[in-house]
Amino acid sequence: MRIHLGTDHAGFELKEIIKAHLQEQGHQVIDHGALEYDKMDNYPVFCLAAARAVRDDEGSLGVVFGGSGNGEQMAANKVQGIRAALVWNIATAELAREHNDAQIMALGARQTNPEDAIKFVDAFVETPFSGDPRHLRRIVMLGDPEAY
Numbered sequence: 001m002r003i004h005l006g007t008d009h010a011g012f013e014l015k016e017i018i019k020a021h022l023q024e025q026g027h028q029v030i031d032h033g034a035l036e037y038d039k040m041d042n043y044p045v046f047c048l049a050a051a052r053a054v055r056d057d058e059g060s061l062g063v064v065f066g067g068s069g070n071g072e073q074m075a076a077n078k079v080q081g082i083r084a085a086l087v088w089n090i091a092t093a094e095l096a097r098e099h100n101d102a103q104i105m106a107l108g109a110r111q112t113n114p115e116d117a118i119k120f121v122d123a124f125v126e127t128p129f130s131g132d133p134r135h136l137r138r139i140v141m142l143g144d145p146e147a148y
Contacts, residue, residue, distance in 0.1 A: 002029075004053040010109055014065050018065075068108040092120075093127065
């Protein structure tokens with residue numbers, strides 16, 4: 001599977017750990033930056049790039065990282081057609097995929113240790129969308145919120 005990554009300085013170290021883990025698992029990882037640590041960089045640049053890449057690369061997934069994951073999730077969700085979920089445990093990772101068909105997960109690097117982060121990413125990548133009609137109906141509603 002192709003997995004797109006994006007982070008700012010706050011998530012840089014965790015991104016590198018997850019990147020190596022995903023590559024060891026046999027995934028094709030595309031790193032949209034930051035490619036070096038710069039405490040003055042801006043997460044939207046990297047998270048928007050990763051989200052656009054996921055949108056344009058059917059069947060791929062993404063992971064965005066930051067200090068809390070909140071702003072990174074918000075940035076990714078600005079890309080039309082993207083559903084990004086803030087993940088803080090295995091259940092939120094699985095439900096984001098199973099119920100919401102999220103293509104991107106956001107992780108707070110200052111909130112999550114590397115061992116747990118690997119478990120959360122694995123759960124997200126390995127969990128398929130259920131395809132349940134009620135979940136499909138809700139996803140359609142998210143795509144056109146002004147209609148509801």
